[in-house]
Amino acid sequence: MSSLGGQPILILKEGSQRTRGRDAQSGNIAAAKAVASAVRTTLGPKGMDKMLVDTIGDVVITNDGVTILKEMDIEHPAAKMMVEIAKTQDDEVGDGTTTAVVIAGELLKRAEDLLDQDVHPTVIAHGYRTAADKAQDILDEIAIDVRPDDMVLLRKIADTAMTGKGAEAAKEKLTELVVKAITMVADAD
Structure with a gap:
């Protein structure tokens, strides 16, 4: 946008509209x-x-x-x-x-x-x-704290997160893998 004599000049593409x-x-x-x-x-x-x-x-x-x-x-x-x-x-x-x-x-x-x-x-x-x-x-x-040794809760969380993601056929095995991975990398407080 530039101006001409204090009035702004607005250049729009052809076919476009300006609304306010x-x-x-x-x-x-x-x-x-x-x-x-x-x-x-x-x-x-x-x-x-x-x-x-x-x-x-x-x-x-x-x-x-x-x-x-x-x-x-x-x-x-x-x-x-x-x-x-x-x-x-x-x-x-x-x-x-x-x-x-x-x-x-x-x-x-x-x-x-x-x-x-x-x-x-x-x-x-x-x-x-x-x-x-x-x-x-x-x-x-x-919110509740989830401890790395709370396997039941970790399984429920992993299971819920995978619901509807096309993983139903291998859901049980994937849940176990996810929980195992989480417990291996979790910071124990």
Whole structure:
């Protein structure tokens, strides 16, 4: 952006639109919610697989949120942020990508309801930060320590983490391997 006689000059690509204010907010929220909607049906024990076909005709069938989002050709900046949520979740945790995107979409949906009631965006953001702090406090309260010698609990955790990951055929053996690996590298306090 440059200026001419104190007036800014904005150059946009052909066919693009410029929106401001509430219209821009609505457009951004709609784009982000569309991304969340695309992966929502893959969640849970009855989650459905998606069949993805790329530009050269290769087919991928998956219910992995990050895989689905990586394959989508997304141009909208707000929608791209939803993809970044999934990538960050995948990089940091290795699981929960779909859940993270669906929760973000639901938070945006609720924020849109508040915007429609003329609640200022900074008030909404402050409310979400306060809620996140409270949720962290509650998680800290209900968290339990897991000792490296608590084999029953370690097996339950490993078993739960593998549920729905396509490991059902070898789940018992994998659970034993995971628990064995954890106990070998755990810092005994």
